[in-house]
Amino acid sequence: MKLKEKLLSSYLAFEENIDLENDIHNIRNEAIKYFEHSGFPHRKQEAWKYTSLNSILKEDYSIFPKKEDTIEYRDIKKYCIHDIDTYQIVFVDGIYASHLSQTTHDKFDACLMSSALNKAKYKPIIKKYFNKVAPQESLTALNTAFSYEGAYIKIPKGVAAEKPIQILNFSTGNEHALMIQPRNLIIAEDNAQVQIIERHQSLTENAVLTNSVTEIFAGKNANVDYYKIQNDKVTSSLIDNTYISQDRDSEVSMHTFSFGGKLTRNNLNFYQNGSNINSILKGVTIIEGKQHVDHNTLVHHRKPHCESHQDYKGIFAEKSTGVFNGKVLVDKIAQKTDAFQSNNNILIDDQATINSKPQLEIFADDVKCSHGCTIGQLDEEALFYMQSRGIPQKEARALLMYAFANNVLNSVKIPEINKRITKQIALKIGVQLGFDL
Amino acid sequence: MLKIHNLHAEVEGEKILKGVNLEINPGEVHAIMGPNGSGKSTLASVVAGNEEYEVTEGEILFDKSNISELSADERAHKGIFLSFQYPVEIPGVSVTNFIKTAINQIRKAQGLKDMPANEMLKKIREKSAMLGMDRKFLSRSLNESFSGGEKKRNEIFQMAMLEPQLAILDETDSGLDIDALKIVADGVNKLRTKDNATLVITHYQRLLDYIVPDVVHVLVDGKIIKSGDKELAKKLEKRGYDWLKEEQLV
Ligand SMILES: Nc1ncnc2c1ncn2[C@@H]1O[C@H](COP(=O)(O)OP(=O)(O)O)[C@@H](O)[C@H]1O
Ligand SMILES: [Mg+2]
Numbered sequence: 001m002k003l004k005e006k007l008l009s010s011y012l013a014f015e016e017n018i019d020l021e022n023d024i025h026n027i028r029n030e031a032i033k034y035f036e037h038s039g040f041p042h043r044k045q046e047a048w049k050y051t052s053l054n055s056i057l058k059e060d061y062s063i064f065p066k067k068e069d070t071i072e073y074r075d076i077k078k079y080c081i082h083d084i085d086t087y088q089i090v091f092v093d094g095i096y097a098s099h100l101s102q103t104t105h106d107k108f109d110a111c112l113m114s115s116a117l118n119k120a121k122y123k124p125i126i127k128k129y130f131n132k133v134a135p136q137e138s139l140t141a142l143n144t145a146f147s148y149e150g151a152y153i154k155i156p157k158g159v160a161a162e163k164p165i166q167i168l169n170f171s172t173g174n175e176h177a178l179m180i181q182p183r184n185l186i187i188a189e190d191n192a193q194v195q196i197i198e199r200h201q202s203l204t205e206n207a208v209l210t211n212s213v214t215e216i217f218a219g220k221n222a223n224v225d226y227y228k229i230q231n232d233k234v235t236s237s238l239i240d241n242t243y244i245s246q247d248r249d250s251e252v253s254m255h256t257f258s259f260g261g262k263l264t265r266n267n268l269n270f271y272q273n274g275s276n277i278n279s280i281l282k283g284v285t286i287i288e289g290k291q292h293v294d295h296n297t298l299v300h301h302r303k304p305h306c307e308s309h310q311d312y313k314g315i316f317a318e319k320s321t322g323v324f325n326g327k328v329l330v331d332k333i334a335q336k337t338d339a340f341q342s343n344n345n346i347l348i349d350d351q352a353t354i355n356s357k358p359q360l361e362i363f364a365d366d367v368k369c370s371h372g373c374t375i376g377q378l379d380e381e382a383l384f385y386m387q388s389r390g391i392p393q394k395e396a397r398a399l400l401m402y403a404f405a406n407n408v409l410n411s412v413k414i415p416e417i418n419k420r421i422t423k424q425i426a427l428k429i430g431v432q433l434g435f436d437l
Numbered sequence: 438m439l440k441i442h443n444l445h446a447e448v449e450g451e452k453i454l455k456g457v458n459l460e461i462n463p464g465e466v467h468a469i470m471g472p473n474g475s476g477k478s479t480l481a482s483v484v485a486g487n488e489e490y491e492v493t494e495g496e497i498l499f500d501k502s503n504i505s506e507l508s509a510d511e512r513a514h515k516g517i518f519l520s521f522q523y524p525v526e527i528p529g530v531s532v533t534n535f536i537k538t539a540i541n542q543i544r545k546a547q548g549l550k551d552m553p554a555n556e557m558l559k560k561i562r563e564k565s566a567m568l569g570m571d572r573k574f575l576s577r578s579l580n581e582s583f584s585g586g587e588k589k590r591n592e593i594f595q596m597a598m599l600e601p602q603l604a605i606l607d608e609t610d611s612g613l614d615i616d617a618l619k620i621v622a623d624g625v626n627k628l629r630t631k632d633n634a635t636l637v638i639t640h641y642q643r644l645l646d647y648i649v650p651d652v653v654h655v656l657v658d659g660k661i662i663k664s665g666d667k668e669l670a671k672k673l674e675k676r677g678y679d680w681l682k683e684e685q686l687v
Contacts, residue, residue: 380489385525388485389535389595390513390543399538403529 003057003179004039008032010063011145018148024117027131031144038138050323050355051294056237056263059207061179063146065093068174071203073100076170079201084416086197087165089151093172094180096149100168108192110165113150113183125154129187133215133243133271140241140267143213147183150212154185155192157219164195164414169212171236173204182212190219190247195414199229200238208236215243218250220274225413226252228266231259231424234289241267248274248303255412257421258285258293259428269298270308272334277306284405284421286428288317288348297326301334301364310341313405315429316352327359328369335364341371346378346404398429438463438500438634439484439603445494446483453479455659456495461603464631468645469638470670471656472678477638478522480656481607485519486512499603513539514546516602520592520609522638527579532591533561535579536598543599564597568624585612593621597628604628605636610644622647642674655681 011032018025040057041048071092080088087110090100096112103111116122117130131147134140151167171178188194202208218224230238238261244252258264270279285293299308314322324343345354358371378400386396405425412418439461446454453476461467471477483490484497486509496503504512527535541551552560565575568590580588589609596604606625610618625635625648637648645653645667653669654661657678662685663669673681 379525382525382527384482384487384489384509385521386527386535386539387509388487388513388519388521389539389599390510390546391539392510392542392546393508395538395542396510399530399535400527403527406529 003059003061006061007063007142008036013064014146019118022118023123023127024130024147028145028147031136031141034136034141035138035145038141041138047296047325050321051263051265051292053263056207056209059177059209061177061207061209062175063179065095065175065178070174071097071100071170071172075203076100076168076201079170079199080168081164081166081197081414081416081420084414085163087163088168089165090168090170091149091182092170093174093178094149094169094182107159108156108161109152109154110161111152113152113185114148116152116185117148122152125187129185129215129217131215133217133245134213134241135243137241139211139239140213143181143183143211143241146181147213150183150185152185153194153196154187155189155194157189158191160193161195164197167196167198169200169210171202171204171206171208173202173206175206177207177209179209179211182210184212184214186214186216186224188216188218188222188224191221192219193223195225197227197229197414197417200232200236202233202236205233205235208232210236210238211241212238213241213243216245216252218244218246218252220247221249222247223250224252226254227412227414227417228254228256230257230261230264232261234260234262234291236261237263239265239267242269244270244279246270246272246274246277246279249276250274251278251280253280253411254282255408256283256295257424258283258287259424260287261291261293263292263294265294265296267296269300271300272302272306275303275305277303279306279308280411281308281310281312282408282411283312284408284425285312285314285316285322286401286405286425287315287320287322289320290318291320292322294323295325296323299328299339301328301330301337301339304333304335304337306334307338308340310343311408312343313408314343314345314354315348315401315404316345316354317348319349319351321352322354324354324356324373325359326357326371327361328371330362330364330367330369332363335366337364337367337369339367339369343373344404345373345375346401347375348378398426401429402426439636440498441484441495442498443495444480444483444492444497446479446490446492448479448490453490453659454483457656457659457661459654459661461634461636463634465652466629466635466637466648466650468650468653468670469636469656469661470640470653470673473640475656476659477640477656478607481519481605481636481638484605485509485517510542511546513599514543518596518599518601518604520589520596520604520606522607522611524580524588524592526581528581530579531576532579532594533575536561536595539595540598560598564594567597567627568594569620570594586614586617589613590617590621593624597624600628601633603634603636605638607638608640609637610639610641618644619647642670645670657682657685
């Protein structure tokens, strides 16, 4: 059975197990109808021109895993940020793992989507926010249809979450191939602050396809500082759909570190709904082999006096492929917009490729929009310069690549993440650098 | 220490060095002068191991062994240092981190452990003070938006840190005002010992008032056409290169 048919019939089974009275049910029904009609995206669509899902869709995925979380903290420790205190919301094969988690309801909620969707007390919030920024789009609709579990985080007015929250999704390989569809909802009310770290990690070489949707709402003057760490096995693929709605004076910053996975597609969408908003999108991609990473970003400037800063760096080795498709949309009313976009890439090997496509659609006349994209090899002259000072070629290359990625790390506000990512970069590049990181 | 014999080199099929002979002994200072485009920087690059240039004939001996097959870093490990005419900008790596990496990589090649951090710090302080460099300067990205003079000073700072056997200074005077020139020349002189040697490339005599050469060579069109003492440099300053070319023809 083709995956699409399998999903459609699984939906019927899924329906039998959920509360049909729930308002969400209508949303799910609409969504599955939409998916049935649209199907999976394909390369004839402009936004999917350079990313083909064919090879990952042909696996025979289990849609509902057997409930069996056999893993212990020691199995996952190295994938967590464990040297600082955090809240953790941990899922194993898509199912909440309470023994690995630390949630809270004290000053704010950092808990489960399943309870938020089902418990009466969350009803008004779900009604206000759920599926409100996520559009009807094939993969997002598919996720909406099966939306059941994920992280639910709500920071009330004026509260600053005192420690970062980690959303961790592990897959065990108990299934030959597994498809997971996490659904996250994150609400930072007016003047609230939160830091979030998200990771998807397979523990074995069995195929995994994650189709995740995250909706983020930043209220007036709220601050959301979000990190996505993508360093999965080469048998795992991730389609990450993130939709961010920002109110006036808010700042949302998203760092995406893509270091591994068979196919990674980041659909990252910012919608600015007030003045004086800042949206920050940063990415470092370092891949090799036949891995594929696609950053598909949108910043929609809908109000005057807002800023956006996009800075994506990519290093592609061997036969790896990268895509950067960055769209900046400035509405006519959005005067004084300051939108910056930059995408710089280094191709280490002849067979590596990157397709970089900035798309600027500007309908306002008094704006500052700049974009730049470069694709290059490492600078030979710089290599000779470093070698002439006694630094061997391998280390010189590493130092150049490190330096290349370095300025993206400057905006990381959690030192442990900075340290980790720097280490990862050094590790990916295969050398120990000669100075303190 | 350095012995170059009948060196020919080309880039992209264009012959640039056409039979250079040069011998430098420990303790000596040599100067190479010559018009623009005569091949001075090429000679420096080839000695330092730039693979962009193809050596088609001849050999380069350093401490009696042929180094033609060695990579640039291996030559640096043996004690060859090139101060670049146009130092390269490396955004994202600070002056300090760069020099630390260089020193420890050289030590590693020599089978030594990393230099202890406090020793490193002391040395950095000492050498930067000698060259009148500001503290803040050390944490800036290497050569990025440095002025011409700052770049040259930073090159000599690195030389001071690495203490090479043979230092090749390619147009180190360009971009320096007279005060900076004195400081830099003073630094170079302080680093001189009876065991190391310096090769100064310049097309102005000015620098040679401060770093006084034992031998002056004139490189024209890829060949050394005349060698002499420091008086030769003064003569070149006054009369240019044309009389030499004519002398050649006769
Ligand atoms: N990388 C290169 N590619 C092509 N031509 C070069 C290159 N390097 C040097 N040349 C040429 O070789 C000649 C000598 O250059 P150079 O060694 O820089 O001279 P100098 O330092 O004496 O001014 C010049 O004609 C220059 O254009
Ligand atoms: Mg030159």
